Structure formats: C-alpha cells, structure tokens
Amino acid sequence: MNKKIFSGVQPTGNLHLGNYLGAIKNFVELHNDHHNNCVFCVVDLHAITVKQDPKELRNNIRETVATFIACGINPNKSIIFNQSAVGAHAEAAWILSCVARMGWLNRMTQFKEKAGKDKEKASIGLYSYPVLMAADILLYDTTHVPVGDDQKQHLELCRDIAKKFNTDFEVENFLQIPEPLIQKEFSRIMSLKDASKKMSKSELSDLSRINLTDNKDQIINKIKKAKTDTLPMPSNISELSTRIEAKNLMCIFSSLTNSSLEKTLEMFSGKNFSEFKDNLSEVLINKIYPISLEIKKLIDDKSYLDKILQEGSEKANLTASKKINKIREIVGFL
Numbered sequence: 001m002n003k004k005i006f007s008g009v010q011p012t013g014n015l016h017l018g019n020y021l022g023a024i025k026n027f028v029e030l031h032n033d034h035h036n037n038c039v040f041c042v043v044d045l046h047a048i049t050v051k052q053d054p055k056e057l058r059n060n061i062r063e064t065v066a067t068f069i070a071c072g073i074n075p076n077k078s079i080i081f082n083q084s085a086v087g088a089h090a091e092a093a094w095i096l097s098c099v100a101r102m103g104w105l106n107r108m109t110q111f112k113e114k115a116g117k118d119k120e121k122a123s124i125g126l127y128s129y130p131v132l133m134a135a136d137i138l139l140y141d142t143t144h145v146p147v148g149d150d151q152k153q154h155l156e157l158c159r160d161i162a163k164k165f166n167t168d169f170e171v172e173n174f175l176q177i178p179e180p181l182i183q184k185e186f187s188r189i190m191s192l193k194d195a196s197k198k199m200s201k202s203e204l205s206d207l208s209r210i211n212l213t214d215n216k217d218q219i220i221n222k223i224k225k226a227k228t229d230t231l232p233m234p235s236n237i238s239e240l241s242t243r244i245e246a247k248n249l250m251c252i253f254s255s256l257t258n259s260s261l262e263k264t265l266e267m268f269s270g271k272n273f274s275e276f277k278d279n280l281s282e283v284l285i286n287k288i289y290p291i292s293l294e295i296k297k298l299i300d301d302k303s304y305l306d307k308i309l310q311e312g313s314e315k316a317n318l319t320a321s322k323k324i325n326k327i328r329e330i331v332g333f334l
C-alpha cells in the first residue's frame with residue numbers, strides 16, 4: 001500500500017526544539033522517502049481556538065511555512081498549505097462532530113490542560129479541537145500521521161470517529177483508519193526548567209525552550225541555565241528514571257546526533273554537567289542556528305511564502321473537495 005502522510009502544526013509563533021525533534025525532523029525524512037505523498041498543514045483554524053491577534057496570526061502562518069522550508073521540507077516534493085484556505089476542513093469537522101460523542105471528547109487530557117481551572121470560559125472550539133484534527137486527517141485518506149507523543153490521544157479519537165462513521169453509514173473502509181507515527185524514543189521533549197512538563201510555546205519563561213529562531217548566544221545561555229542536579233552525569237538507564245532533567249538533556253543530545261541514549265550515557269558517564277552542556281550547546285548550534293538564519297531570511301520574502309501556500313492550497317483542495325463531496329452524498333445532502 002502506498003503511504004499517505006498528513007500532519008499539522010499550529011501557527012502560534014515560537015516553534016521550538018520539541019516541535020522539531022518530535023515532528024518536523026520526521027516530516028523531512030518522510031517526504032524524502034515518499035515524494036508527493038506528504039501533506040503538511042499550517043493549522044490556522046486550530047490556532048484561533050485561543051485568542052489571536054490577527055496581524056500576528058498572519059505573520060505566524062508565514063513563519064511556520066518558513067520554518068518548514070528552513071528545516072528541509074521541499075515544497076516541490078510535498079504539499080504545504082494553510083487549513084483555512086481549504087473550506088472542506090471546517091465542513092468535515094462539523095459533520096464529524098455529529099458522529100463523535102461527548103464522552104469521547106470529555107476524556108481528552110489536552111483540553112483539560114489547556115482549559116485549566118476555568119473550563120466554563122474555554123471556547124467551544126478548544127473543546128471540539130480534536131474533531132477538526134480528525135477532519136484534517138480523514139479528508140486525505142491518510143495512512144500515517146507523524147506527530148509527537150502529546151498527540152497520541154487525539155489520533156486514537158480520530159480512529160474512533162472514522163470507525164463510527166464507516167459503521168453508522170454502512171460504508172466499510174470509506175474513511176481510512178490512520179496509523180500514528182510516533183518515534184519510540186525522544187517523542188516528548190521536556191521543558192529545560194522543569195522536566196516534568198513538556199517543552200511548549202505557551203510556557204511563560206523563554207528559558208524553558210530552545211526556539212528555532214534562537215541565535216548562538218541564546219542557545220548557549222539557555223543550556224547553561226537548564227536545570228540539572230548536583231551529581232556527576234548518570235551512567236546507566238535505571239538512574240535516569242529519578243534524574244529527569246539529566247534524562248531530557250541526554251535525550252535531546254541523542255536525538256540531535258542520531259544516536260541512542262545508551263551511547264550518550266557511555267560518552268558522558270561520570271563526567272560533570274558543564275562538560276556535557278558545552279557539547280550539547282555545540283550540537284544544538286550546529287543544527288538549530290542554520291535553521292534560525294534561514295527562517296529569518298525566508299520570512300522577508302512574503303511573496304515566495306504566499307506562493308507556496310497558494311499552490312499548496314490548490315493541490316490540497318483537489319483531494320479534499322473530492323472527499324467532502326462523497327461525504328456529503330453519504331450523509332444524505334442534496
């Protein structure tokens with residue numbers, strides 16, 4: 001079977017190392033192996049589930065495209081587009097929200113985290129967000145969805161929605177049941193300040209994350225200030241379960257150098273953290289700083305970025321409009 005790959009990234013600014021190692025790095029590898037079968041979506045409809053400044057949103061949409069390209073995605077080998085430009089996403093989300101059950105959505109941990117204590121004040125969009133995500137995926141007959149570990153539950157929900165649609169309307173195999181592509185290791189990069197929380201753009205302190213637009217000094221400073229403990233570097237995997245800060249930094253190092261955690265442990269066992277941190281800063285600078293420079297260059301070329309989105313949207317629309325037309329017919333619309 002031909003793989004069809006779809007994934008999305010929110011244009012909320014400050015794309016970070018977690019987005020890169022958990023998702024975008026994988027997009028690059030996949031699109032090299034599966035020419036013309038990859039769709040990468042800038043999910044602007046998802047972004048407005050929390051308040052956005054319209055001017056900033058426009059900039060962030062372009063910056064996300066610039067980031068994809070700076071990380072190595074070739075727009076001629078894949079489709080890059082923004083979700084709001086293809087109307088079928090919102091339409092399919094509505095239809096699927098009549099298939100999805102409240103009980104399923106009530107279990108979503110990300111909504112609970114994002115809505116916080118005052119759930120009553122969260123937007124309805126934030127609550128039904130995973131249904132829109134299911135629409136994104138199902139419109140393209142997606143077989144595989146590369147994401148970080150935090151999206152696993154949303155993908156399970158997408159599979160449940162697809163199965164229920166196929167059963168309710170007696171259309172066996174009409175909606176393709178997608179498989180998550182989550183790396184076995186390093187699929188959850190944690191905050192540099194508190195390794196019990198994931199690295200995230202919504203975390204207040206900028207010191208908690210490496211942004212893909214950081215310069216050399218920022219990278220060095222953030223790694224210097226990253227939380228560790230007072231012991232020498234760990235020497236075996238079992239030690240890592242209680243030394244989560246050390247584990248996170250070692251995972252970042254391993255992922256960036258494409259090596260295993262065991263190998264990283266061997267390299268630094270018993271050494272002090274400052275030596276390890278110097279090495280980590282160096283690999284980060286080698287990988288992230290060129291991306292940062294490229295983003296800053298591309299961001300000035302608005303017409304180039306808009307052209308990529310325009311062409312991508314036209315291509316995405318060809319596939320999505322065929323699927324939504326079939327969905328309309330199945331549901332019984334005239």
Ligand code: TYM
Binds near residue numbers: 009132199
């Ligand atoms: P978003 O924009 O929050 O994140 C984009 C991608 O980055 C991954 N990620 C991480 N991976 C490892 N460690 C971290 N600390 C980390 N933080 C973020 C996310 O898992 C994601 O893969 N709902 C999605 C966007 C979306 C989507 C879709 C994804 C909308 N429609 C359809 C796949 C398919 C989201 O908010 O991702």
